[in-house]
Amino acid sequence: MSNYKEITVNALWKQNPGVVQLLGLCPTLAVTTTAVNGISLGLATALVMAASNGTVSPVRKLVPSEIRVPVFILIIAALVSIIDMSINAFAHPLHKVLGIFIPLIVVNCIVLARVESFAAKNTFVPSILDGFMMGIGLTLVLGLLGGMREVIGKGTLFSGLDLVFGPEAKHFVLTVIPDYHGFLLAVLPPGAFLGLGTLIALRNWAEVRNAKKADTPDNSLKPVLNH
């Protein structure tokens, strides 16, 4: 059980793909112009990562190590195409929203990274959990970054929600700053870099502060353990 907890904490905080591993930045920077876009891409990635980790883990012993990378890429590419076609056929409204993100996931190296570093060495259930939680960790970062850029760039939050939940959801779009004329920099790619940098800095600051807090009372009693 503690194993599962560790996987979750790792994915969401210690090894967060967005702000610690810094993997999969290409879609991260391009798509996060709004909170809804960011969260949609994050959830689609979580789905693909859970599926790819879950597929690779059972066959990991059949794959000679020399060809593991091409085989993993083959599995991921096939899987993403299958998910893409299935969503298109059986959940068309969802495909309209997520469809455009799915081809972006194929090139996202975070998927291959987790398959290679986790699913290739671990059993089925922990692998699925790791893939899914890494995806959720990425979703958090994408959602935050998208939200920041949207508020600063356009003065709204959750615009485009109606594309996901139908026209009634238009009422949930928050106008944070009324009569805002927009701040283009935040919406353009440099805004994505600045925003991500801010998030990384905030996370590092919180980490250092936590480490100091944990250190001070124990320092005199026992040697500090570095994780």
Added chain:
Amino acid sequence: MSDTVIKHTSVTALTMVAFALIGTALLAYVFNITREPIEKSEAEARLALFRQILPDDHYYGDPKSKDDDSLLNNVVDIAPNDLLGNKTPSKAYIAKQDHKFAAVILEAIAHDGYSGDIKLLIAIRADGTVSGVRVLTHKETPGLGDYIDIAHGNWIKLFDNESVEKTPAEQWKVKKDGGKFDYMVGATITPRAVVKAVAKALQFYQQNQLLLQQTQIESSPSGLESGHKD
């Protein structure tokens, strides 16, 4: 020694082949079972777009009765044409009023988008004005180039009521290139491709309007070939 090397190599190669075969087989299977539902939902989406660019209800009369003016009954195949950008035969949907040509919906493909083809539906009235343009499918970057899609912005409505008479050929460009069409900073390639495709489709209509207007379509929806230009 060399025996084990050969054995190891062949096992590795065979594993790779096996995975490739399984992957291909799975993909082929899923492609087959999903093809029909995907085509169906795309046809529905297409009809919804038709109604956006040609809103009059009577263009969509009962498709079962043979001699009505429904554009679903008046489909013409158009051979591959440089102006429309189609490499395989595409369809033109002819809407009629009182059995006379009233408007046509053309499918055009822009190949010079930022990523992949942009498929457009362009409705042109008999007098050569644009009734509306919609993006059918595209793979432009989400959040950047996707504002050409009506779901992400009203940019595509810039073309409403445009025509070759209203806007001279050298003005059919985005503002950055000295034309009259707005674009969003950071994504110029996408609107540039769309503007060009719409201008070329209007050109196609001008060259072929007599053919399109005179076409008497029999009840068979595959229809006859028209608009072929060498």
